[in-house]
Amino acid sequence: MGTGDKKVTMRAWAYTSRGAPGAVLKLRTDLPRPTPAELHADEVIVKVSYVALDQGQSVIIRVFPHFNSKPWYPGLDFSGIVEAVGSNVTHVQPGDPVFGSPDPKVLLKWGHKYNGMLVEHAFLPAAQVVRKPPNISLASASTLATNGCTAFQFIDLVNMKQGDRVLITGASGGLGTLMVQVVRSVVGKEGTIIGTCSAPNEELVKKLGADEVIDYRAHPVLNEYLTSKYSTNPFDSIIDIAGADDQLYDKSPAYLKPDGAYLIGGKMSITHGSGGFLQILSWALRFYSKAFLPRFLGGTPRKGFFHSANVIPEDIVRTAALVEAGQLTGTIDTEYAMEDALKAFEGTARGRARGKFIVNVQNHSD
Ligand SMILES: NC(=O)c1ccc[n+]([C@@H]2O[C@H](COP(=O)([O-])OP(=O)(O)OC[C@H]3O[C@@H](n4cnc5c(N)ncnc54)[C@H](OP(=O)(O)O)[C@@H]3O)[C@@H](O)[C@H]2O)c1
Incomplete structure (x- = not known):
């Protein structure tokens, strides 16, 4: 089925009420896949490869109220491949491997179109997406942005x-x-x-x-x-x-x-x-x-x-530059398949990570 077809769906971890990740997160297959027709001029669509979890996300799922429309998708730091770009976007093109992280503050402003990354395809403000340096794998790049x-x-x-x-x-x-x-x-x-x-x-x-x-x-x-x-x-x-x-x-x-x-x-x-x-x-x-x-x-x-960090384009670019200079790399504790994302949440919650727990969203090899 192409993206122009009427009802194109994708897999995504989603939740509709607050609670512990293991209790409220469900792997759904019926969620709408983003289509280029809906693309804002300053947005991109990314086919998500890997998502790196952080415990802050679990606190958000458990504690904080959410104001935008349901369902909510968890996950921030990601890597993936650009699928489509809005008319104002020039720094990345379809087919480019990228990494980044949505800015949770923009999440509120852009409402339903802007959400977490534990999804197969995602809309993102283009500025939050940076081309992946060639000297790092997609899996490793997912750990970097925040x-x-x-x-x-x-x-x-x-x-x-x-x-x-x-x-x-x-x-x-x-x-x-x-x-x-x-x-x-x-x-x-x-x-x-x-x-x-x-x-x-x-x-x-x-x-x-x-x-x-x-x-x-x-x-x-x-x-x-x-x-x-x-x-x-x-x-x-x-x-x-x-x-x-x-x-x-x-x-x-x-x-x-x-x-x-x-x-x-x-x-x-x-x-x-x-x-x-x-x-x-x-x-x-x-x-x-x-x-x-x-x-x-x-x-x-x-x-x-x-200080609570802001995920801003300038600092994602600084991060990429340090990787490219050979002075920074990602550290992966354990990689989990998309179906096993709850195990990654459990690992993150233990507070004993060696680097990051990541989820292989498309279950592909890098
Ligand atoms: N302010 C911000 O913008 C920001 C951004 C990111 C994270 N954070 C915060 O930073 C904290 C850590 O986050 P994280 O994602 O790095 O956690 P993490 O991935 O779970 O890592 C925790 C690490 O801390 C070590 N550790 C546990 N207890 C320790 C202790 N008493 N003394 C020294 N090391 C200890 C563990 O090492 P061992 O396994 O060797 O015990 C583990 O490697 C969290 O509170 C998080 O919310 C803040």
Whole structure:
């Protein structure tokens, strides 16, 4: 059946009510396949090859209300092949292998035509789609967009520069594996990267660019270990991805330079646990009071940031350029067939990923 036929359907994971992914997500075969006739001038249609999952998606499915029309499709980061382009689109053409990630904020603006990526074919704003560098597979490219943007925005915020000493917690996960590589590209050979993860992932994190690895299970109170080991050689910045030590920022004057910066990207006990909106709010209030109050009122005398990344075209392009320069690659924990996507959600929820869990949407070999 061609795309011009009346009722062309596709397979897609979809949900119509909030809840745990395993309870509400259904693999449907009756959902409408996008057709070129509906294409907006600034949109493309992509045949989706791979989708890389993140735990943030599960939180959205479980916790947040949705305002656009049902059903909703989960999944953000993807790779695939361009099938059709709108009349204003020039940077990609049909047949091009691409990767990217829809911007959830545009999702609301463009309503029903703009949705998640765990579908066989998808509409996307063209700006969110970048040509895949030739030196990376489609599977690997699916892991890059959101976490690449996140890594670049984090290093910009903390004003990272060549030669810096940087601590990265959660260095072996989906975000951490990209963070280590992007940080290395900025601090260069003169810089120092120390990552935290469990001992079995030490080799991976060092291969990606860390100089030293701290096994968080051998040093369960990280701030105490850092105080004992690094107070005479403090960090320029701390990128806290795991968010496992509630005192890491409060105690940072012992191991972070006076003009250094602490940035927290997440708190895994909330994102990977069953925490709800109130838990997120009380954590945020505590963090911001430490970051903004003067010291005599309990504030921490070091710059402190929380940032939730925006998936913007400029940073997807920066990510692609770093791949092309041979300085960045994706790390895949496990690949699942489209029918087994729920297993990928389960894997992501465990918080022990080595890189990313990905779904092979068309069940093809790369
Ligand atoms: N702010 C943003 O824009 C943004 C963007 C992306 C992600 N995030 C957040 O970042 C956090 C991590 O996300 P992710 O996708 O990278 O998770 P992930 O893929 O599940 O990875 C988690 C990693 O953290 C490690 N880990 C677990 N407990 C740890 C601890 N106590 N200390 C150090 N490492 C620990 C695990 O290593 P082992 O297996 O070795 O234990 C695992 O490799 C989440 O809270 C997520 O929401 C934020």
